[in-house]
Amino acid sequence: MFLHIVRRLGASLPTLFLVSVLIFLLLRLVPGDPAQLLLGDLATEQSLARVRQQMGLDLPWPQQYLIWTGQVLQGDFGRSIQTGQEILPLILRRFGVTLSIVAVAIVIAALIAIPVGMIAAWKQNSRLDVGLVAISTLLLSIPSFWMGLLLLLFFGLHLGWLPVVGYVSLAENFQRGLLYLIMPVITLVLVESGTLVRMMRSSTLEVLRLDYISHARAKGVGERTVLARHAFPNAFGPTLTLLGIMLGNLLSGIAVVETVFTLPGLGRLLVEGIYARDYPVVQGCMLFIAALYILVNIVIDAIHPLFDPRVKDT
Amino acid sequence: QAASNETVTVAMNADMRSTQPGVNRDGNTDGVMMHVVEGLVGYREDGSVGPMLAERYDISEDGLTYTFHLREGVRFHNGETMTAEYVVWSWDRWMDPETEWRCLADFDGTVGLEVTGVSAPDEHTVTMTLAEPSALLLATMARPDCGVVAVVHPDSVDEEGNWIEPIGTGPYKFGRWDHNRSIELNRFHDYVSRDEPMDGYVGGKQPTIETVRILIVPDPATVVAGLQSGDIDAAMLGSADSRSLRGVPGVELAVASNGQRNGLLIQTQDPLLSDPRIRRAMALAIDTEQAALGSSEGLGTPSNSNVPVASAWYGEMQAQGYEYDPEAARALLAEAGYNGEPIEIIANRRPVVPSYNVAIIAQAMLQEVGINAQVNTMEWATQLDRYSRGRYQMMSFTYSPRFDPALMFEQITGDKRQEPRKVWDNSQAIALIGELSRTEDDASRQALVDELHTMMIEDTPLLFFFPGVSVAAYREHVEGFTPWFGENPRMWAVRTIL
Amino acid sequence: MSLDDASPLLAVSGLTIEINDKLVVDDLSFAVAEGETIAIVGESGSGKTLATRSLLGLLPSGVNCRVGSMRFKGNDYRLDDLEALKTLRGHSLGMIFQEPMTSLNPALRIGQQLHEGLKLHTRLERAERERRILAMLERVGLARDRALLECYPHEFSGGMRQRIMIASVMLMAPALIVADEPTTALDAVVQREVMETMLALTREAGNATILISHDLAMVAHYASRVLVMCQGKLVEQGETVALLAAPRHPYTRKLLDALPRRVALAPPAPAEHPVLALQRAVIEYAGRRRWFRPTVSKRAVDCVSLEVARGETVALVGASGSGKTTVAKAIVGLVPLHSGEMCFDGRSLAGMDRSRRRTWRLDCQMIQQDPFSSLDPRMRVRQIVDEPLRLDAALDRGQRLARVNEVIDEVGLGVEFLERFPHQLSGGQRQRVAIARAIARKPRFIVADEPTSALDMTVQKQILTLLVELQRRYGFACLLITHDLGVVEQIAHRVLVMEQGRIVESGERDQVLDAPRHAYTRRLLMSLPQLAARAEGGFVLRERTLAGEGGAPT
Amino acid sequence: MKRLSLPPLNALLGGLLLGILVAAALVGLVWTPFDPLRINILGRLQAPDTLHWLGTDEFGRDVLSRLMDAAFTTLSISLLTVLAAVFAGVWLGVLSGYLGGLVDRLVMMITNTLLAFPGILLALGLLSVLGNSRYGIVLALALAYTPSVVRIVRGTVRSLRESDYVEAARVMGHSEPFILARHILPNCLAPLIVLATSMLGWAIISESALSFLGLGVPPPRPTWGNMLAASRENLADAAWLAVFPGLCISFALLGVNLLGDALRDFLDPRMKP
Numbered sequence A: 001m002f003l004h005i006v007r008r009l010g011a012s013l014p015t016l017f018l019v020s021v022l023i024f025l026l027l028r029l030v031p032g033d034p035a036q037l038l039l040g041d042l043a044t045e046q047s048l049a050r051v052r053q054q055m056g057l058d059l060p061w062p063q064q065y066l067i068w069t070g071q072v073l074q075g076d077f078g079r080s081i082q083t084g085q086e087i088l089p090l091i092l093r094r095f096g097v098t099l100s101i102v103a104v105a106i107v108i109a110a111l112i113a114i115p116v117g118m119i120a121a122w123k124q125n126s127r128l129d130v131g132l133v134a135i136s137t138l139l140l141s142i143p144s145f146w147m148g149l150l151l152l153l154f155f156g157l158h159l160g161w162l163p164v165v166g167y168v169s170l171a172e173n174f175q176r177g178l179l180y181l182i183m184p185v186i187t188l189v190l191v192e193s194g195t196l197v198r199m200m201r202s203s204t205l206e207v208l209r210l211d212y213i214s215h216a217r218a219k220g221v222g223e224r225t226v227l228a229r230h231a232f233p234n235a236f237g238p239t240l241t242l243l244g245i246m247l248g249n250l251l252s253g254i255a256v257v258e259t260v261f262t263l264p265g266l267g268r269l270l271v272e273g274i275y276a277r278d279y280p281v282v283q284g285c286m287l288f289i290a291a292l293y294i295l296v297n298i299v300i301d302a303i304h305p306l307f308d309p310r311v312k313d314t
Numbered sequence B: 001q002a003a004s005n006e007t008v009t010v011a012m013n014a015d016m017r018s019t020q021p022g023v024n025r026d027g028n029t030d031g032v033m034m035h036v037v038e039g040l041v042g043y044r045e046d047g048s049v050g051p052m053l054a055e056r057y058d059i060s061e062d063g064l065t066y067t068f069h070l071r072e073g074v075r076f077h078n079g080e081t082m083t084a085e086y087v088v089w090s091w092d093r094w095m096d097p098e099t100e101w102r103c104l105a106d107f108d109g110t111v112g113l114e115v116t117g118v119s120a121p122d123e124h125t126v127t128m129t130l131a132e133p134s135a136l137l138l139a140t141m142a143r144p145d146c147g148v149v150a151v152v153h154p155d156s157v158d159e160e161g162n163w164i165e166p167i168g169t170g171p172y173k174f175g176r177w178d179h180n181r182s183i184e185l186n187r188f189h190d191y192v193s194r195d196e197p198m199d200g201y202v203g204g205k206q207p208t209i210e211t212v213r214i215l216i217v218p219d220p221a222t223v224v225a226g227l228q229s230g231d232i233d234a235a236m237l238g239s240a241d242s243r244s245l246r247g248v249p250g251v252e253l254a255v256a257s258n259g260q261r262n263g264l265l266i267q268t269q270d271p272l273l274s275d276p277r278i279r280r281a282m283a284l285a286i287d288t289e290q291a292a293l294g295s296s297e298g299l300g301t302p303s304n305s306n307v308p309v310a311s312a313w314y315g316e317m318q319a320q321g322y323e324y325d326p327e328a329a330r331a332l333l334a335e336a337g338y339n340g341e342p343i344e345i346i347a348n349r350r351p352v353v354p355s356y357n358v359a360i361i362a363q364a365m366l367q368e369v370g371i372n373a374q375v376n377t378m379e380w381a382t383q384l385d386r387y388s389r390g391r392y393q394m395m396s397f398t399y400s401p402r403f404d405p406a407l408m409f410e411q412i413t414g415d416k417r418q419e420p421r422k423v424w425d426n427s428q429a430i431a432l433i434g435e436l437s438r439t440e441d442d443a444s445r446q447a448l449v450d451e452l453h454t455m456m457i458e459d460t461p462l463l464f465f466f467p468g469v470s471v472a473a474y475r476e477h478v479e480g481f482t483p484w485f486g487e488n489p490r491m492w493a494v495r496t497i498l
Numbered sequence C: 001m002s003l004d005d006a007s008p009l010l011a012v013s014g015l016t017i018e019i020n021d022k023l024v025v026d027d028l029s030f031a032v033a034e035g036e037t038i039a040i041v042g043e044s045g046s047g048k049t050l051a052t053r054s055l056l057g058l059l060p061s062g063v064n065c066r067v068g069s070m071r072f073k074g075n076d077y078r079l080d081d082l083e084a085l086k087t088l089r090g091h092s093l094g095m096i097f098q099e100p101m102t103s104l105n106p107a108l109r110i111g112q113q114l115h116e117g118l119k120l121h122t123r124l125e126r127a128e129r130e131r132r133i134l135a136m137l138e139r140v141g142l143a144r145d146r147a148l149l150e151c152y153p154h155e156f157s158g159g160m161r162q163r164i165m166i167a168s169v170m171l172m173a174p175a176l177i178v179a180d181e182p183t184t185a186l187d188a189v190v191q192r193e194v195m196e197t198m199l200a201l202t203r204e205a206g207n208a209t210i211l212i213s214h215d216l217a218m219v220a221h222y223a224s225r226v227l228v229m230c231q232g233k234l235v236e237q238g239e240t241v242a243l244l245a246a247p248r249h250p251y252t253r254k255l256l257d258a259l260p261r262r263v264a265l266a267p268p269a270p271a272e273h274p275v276l277a278l279q280r281a282v283i284e285y286a287g288r289r290r291w292f293r294p295t296v297s298k299r300a301v302d303c304v305s306l307e308v309a310r311g312e313t314v315a316l317v318g319a320s321g322s323g324k325t326t327v328a329k330a331i332v333g334l335v336p337l338h339s340g341e342m343c344f345d346g347r348s349l350a351g352m353d354r355s356r357r358r359t360w361r362l363d364c365q366m367i368q369q370d371p372f373s374s375l376d377p378r379m380r381v382r383q384i385v386d387e388p389l390r391l392d393a394a395l396d397r398g399q400r401l402a403r404v405n406e407v408i409d410e411v412g413l414g415v416e417f418l419e420r421f422p423h424q425l426s427g428g429q430r431q432r433v434a435i436a437r438a439i440a441r442k443p444r445f446i447v448a449d450e451p452t453s454a455l456d457m458t459v460q461k462q463i464l465t466l467l468v469e470l471q472r473r474y475g476f477a478c479l480l481i482t483h484d485l486g487v488v489e490q491i492a493h494r495v496l497v498m499e500q501g502r503i504v505e506s507g508e509r510d511q512v513l514d515a516p517r518h519a520y521t522r523r524l525l526m527s528l529p530q531l532a533a534r535a536e537g538g539f540v541l542r543e544r545t546l547a548g549e550g551g552a553p554t
Numbered sequence D: 001m002k003r004l005s006l007p008p009l010n011a012l013l014g015g016l017l018l019g020i021l022v023a024a025a026l027v028g029l030v031w032t033p034f035d036p037l038r039i040n041i042l043g044r045l046q047a048p049d050t051l052h053w054l055g056t057d058e059f060g061r062d063v064l065s066r067l068m069d070a071a072f073t074t075l076s077i078s079l080l081t082v083l084a085a086v087f088a089g090v091w092l093g094v095l096s097g098y099l100g101g102l103v104d105r106l107v108m109m110i111t112n113t114l115l116a117f118p119g120i121l122l123a124l125g126l127l128s129v130l131g132n133s134r135y136g137i138v139l140a141l142a143l144a145y146t147p148s149v150v151r152i153v154r155g156t157v158r159s160l161r162e163s164d165y166v167e168a169a170r171v172m173g174h175s176e177p178f179i180l181a182r183h184i185l186p187n188c189l190a191p192l193i194v195l196a197t198s199m200l201g202w203a204i205i206s207e208s209a210l211s212f213l214g215l216g217v218p219p220p221r222p223t224w225g226n227m228l229a230a231s232r233e234n235l236a237d238a239a240w241l242a243v244f245p246g247l248c249i250s251f252a253l254l255g256v257n258l259l260g261d262a263l264r265d266f267l268d269p270r271m272k273p
């Protein structure tokens, strides 16, 4: 399996290359000059030229690209134009924040959604099922930033139970750190579990129709075992794929949630980088995210056969 | 808030850029650094220059030699005593092109002012010589964006000359910097204060708070929430955000005008807008008072002047602006043959400036007299790009504070062919500014400032409506957190009571 | 064993199932004695599956209204008492399902699935369970190999999976086994083998069996009693021999009529050239291309020659995967010949110019195996039948419409079907539409690839009759592909037997069927159960006797 | 277990919700209670009352009028996005699925690249290039969604290409373009429609999220997203500014989701009579 992953990673190199070219071009085409932004409204031609030269922004694009990729290949993502920080550690630190939220949220969402979805399917068309489907459709229809705002208003301001600003990492102070994670995690859990419940429900329905479920029942297997042992592994396949996509999207796309809760995550780093035209930061983030996305998908593909042995053959 | 004066948490909307004053900086960086480092001189509350590390200074008859007499007993954060030797060392470091000091060009003759030599005749005296007399030396030295030409200890850099961390003489020592999250400043217990009362960045400073925690919170709504919940003790806010804090128990507000100027830039080279009658019509169409109050939650002070109201240079003359006269505006438009051609006003929605509000309100008023104004919001980076290329018709823009009137006018005036970002291209004005920067006598300077103001109002290359508004919002146990001409908080004046 | 046994193993009475106010099983009562094998036959949709599933409380969700009771081993159960029925599952009542591809859980190793039942119903140690499982696997004809238990279902063929299914049910030694069309999805030879295995096992264990099928001839072989269902009702039941000899209900008679019977066919008129001739055709499928490795191509058809004359039907039979469909595809131009020659009216296709080749294409039509996937689900019947006519430039709209009406009538569907969509038709009706589409342009040659294997017996009969009738009218040459010798008996003039891409036997129909020379042909024939018509009416089971009886089931 | 008939209910409810919003959008094109852009400095931040049913915003603009105006902007952007994505995706998907070979590999490489760029990021990047005009957003979001369309169309085309009825059409002698147009494309429709409805939902969310991050449709033109974003400044004392746009977004999504579900059920062959 390890070898398989390595091979898939190798196969995704052309994609990464394309991604890097795209990112690079995209950024250069955007109006806005990092040097100008750095110096503000009083920049003079000389000072601008000096900053550009310092950042290597005065070189022709192909040369800039080659320098950048050359450095990246050596594991050096460069330094931020704005803050001069080294980018790779910066990305990793910010990613840690995002990851801790997303990972916790996805795990909780999956733990809730999978049994709920299966029970809804098992009790198809019952009142319970209709209720669960209605709730999950409702949750699905609330954008995360709106949900976050409402939570913030209620738990942070109205009840004052949870801190509304700042962030303390878990490593720093575990208990306080947890407090800062609660609302973002709840937001993501609520929003994502809607999708997951529906997915799990429909794939379970699909599976419950099949003969091997009847066969297991005919053998005298109890309903709980039928669901857990016979239906689950088969119904989980599509949900797993969805989880992968979701994870990929969340790891990069929770800029809005990070904005609402002012979390120093990867999404905000990217958005701020874009605002500040901090080329190295944006390039680094996007490349990192693309690689992450590819990696997540590969890993998901790799663990898929655990749930569906047929996949291995294709 | 366990005990009085223990810790105060201040919110700041973005992280600072570096710890090297005047090099890689922005307004926030300056704000933090002003707690850590000091220069020979600094700005007072009203934008005039006062001594800081210098006890006093003399200027020679010919205006070419400045002699600074240093205060005695001032210590660096590492315990060493500040002497003339360190002033010269610091100066040399800033003037070294390697350092990439932002203000290098302002002192090496590139722009005009040229310092030819700095020396230390004795331990407590520093002399500076100029190539030509200039009124701008002290004003430039006092600029926060130049890092007030900070006097720092050589241990601030390593053997190769790379910057490590500022070891200055300010009331606070630089503590911990957790990028993008928080900055900690620790009280400098051995700080020796001047005797005068606090005045702007100079005067007496009595740090009392042990730890100042500066929290980076980009989102103003969150700052508001944090102030309400008590997670944040104090913050400087824009006028719009302060509104929701009015009447909130436990939170107090204080308002002051600052050195920013908000207004609409007009591209005088635009085929349509090159007609002074149309520009004039716009000026007459806008009710300055309404525009100022409406876009600042009623906190701004209406003024068409380029000199902010809180400045020492703001006088009766500067209070003269445009009369609101929509009828006259319509007549002028008709005269100019304006025919409903669309005019684009570029604005941005950065939370720190009222750019968008000004544009929206101006749009409404311009439309009232038949000017087809259309607001187009852009991301700041894009707007700034347009600004620096001069590619716009109109633009809602906020100028960052300058303390000296010559610098204020220099911000807006210049030759567009050479510097497209300049808005007011008037050779007569350029000459006047040159004269202003050479003149030292206050009365003559005021006369020049007045003349420039009148010319600007006449020419209408841009429309100022009001200077920026700083709102200090703080929990009620915080004292001395006051807004002022310079926008940044001054924590050395703050104490807490429980 | 007979009905008047004092206490039967199972006695069902008043079983009624309703779906949306429609009775799909109507007051069904029957009994099964200890150790007896009975069969339930009836056309598709007659309620066989639902009736038997309800005994185990295994009705699909949404189907649940029922009345009825059953007496099993002296205890009474209400059929709507799911909890009570659940206690019977596995060790008392076992069920084997129709579709081997979906009856084993693809996510679990077969060892786990085999252990599961035993674990539930016995207190055996793991080692002992495994011993039994391996023994059972051997009994059903698989290797006694522990490694098998580690495999997943997808690693087995359909026949093997069905054997595993049977093993898993038999392991629990239920007193009564319900086998719902256990072999319909398998090819004839495998079907026979699986059936034999299953019944040998049940007989050995003294289990009673309910065998469900729509193939009367097949079940007659194995069951002592037959129940005939029609539209949810039990219309007739009795001892197999007696029922076959004297069917009373018209529906039973119709079922029996549908049995394949050899009929004399008018020999085709002699012609100068065969319509189609294939000479030493070789067809290869490109293997998967890999970088830096030679591409291995697969030879699906190896040097096949055949001829079909005007008005003649030639049957191509062979096991699954022997290359029959490939030959058909090559003829209609869907896959290219690797080598060899194809001639049309005595002229080689390779030498023809484009327009003549096109004429040939237009003159050659195909009827596919699966009526459910061969019609575009988004088109109305009229559009479907009209499709081939659109290429005939000589016809205008009106003429095309007229032809469509004519053809649809010829295949036995009324014009009222023209506006329907395929999903609104039954399987038989769909296949008629497919035939209408094929003959609409009056082609000279038709390839029919297993045209009836997806249909039930009665419908199959109708379709074949229709084909014979249409051939008589239009005189097209027909290449019929099938693995069902019953079909061959009914309509083919000549037979070609294929095995692994080669033709292993060919000849006149009677000659091949009565005196097969090749072992594979014999096996095929052996697996075809036969009922013979009696002179005095009714039918009797007939054992096929072949000259030089050879190959036994593996 | 009691049977509740769900499908008609969700179609009804979804249709109703979307219907109301679409009607509001269409009415908003020709008439709104007040001019949505007209500011009234004296009437700022008025709570909902009989004159301004949904209150006024920080410039005294009528919230109801703005919501109606925004409805058209938001819905038309989402719709255009989906149409553009479907149009581009179908072409690419068909080409790549039908032709296979080099074209296929090229198209798949590009789609994979785009997929590795998570949607909203791609939009973010593109928006800065294209400028955040309405069409910039449509283009950016469409580009982000095209890969999913390509994938689904390509998959369907590849499976249909070998299907029995396509072979039947080939045997009849029909040309490949004819088969493509008549048999393959129409049969891609069902999965496409289902995908398109969920994309409509994503587009509404994405447009709002972009506006929320300040990259969406530039104000003063209202969209639900930028109204919601702007409301944050006055969250504590003008909650209606946040509530109503949020509700509109949620209703639109709910409508789309419910309708999508109903459509999915309807198009599912198992549900057919």
Ligand SMILES: Nc1ncnc2c1ncn2[C@@H]1O[C@H](COP(=O)(O)OP(=O)(O)OP(=O)(O)O)[C@@H](O)[C@H]1O
Pocket: C019, C024, C042, C043, C044, C045, C046, C047, C048, C049, C050, C051, C060, C061, C062, C063, C214
């Ligand atoms: N889940 C279901 N929902 C609704 N109707 C059903 C369902 N299952 C079966 N039916 C209907 O019940 C009737 C009896 O079906 P059943 O499956 O018992 O027939 P069968 O005799 O087993 O047919 P076959 O030979 O095709 O397997 C049919 O008309 C069928 O359409």
Ligand SMILES: Nc1ncnc2c1ncn2[C@@H]1O[C@H](COP(=O)(O)OP(=O)(O)OP(=O)(O)O)[C@@H](O)[C@H]1O
Pocket: C285, C286, C298, C300, C318, C319, C320, C321, C322, C323, C324, C325, C326, C327, C483
């Ligand atoms: N497209 C293909 N690519 C590669 N190999 C193929 C392809 N189609 C068929 N084959 C192989 O060619 C051989 C002959 O297949 P073909 O479909 O002609 O058999 P068949 O006799 O029609 O079988 P069945 O009775 O199951 O329909 C088989 O081994 C099959 O696996």
Ligand SMILES: [Mg+2]
Pocket: C048, C049, C050, C180
């Ligand atoms: Mg059945």
Ligand SMILES: [Mg+2]
Pocket: C324, C325, C326
């Ligand atoms: Mg075949």
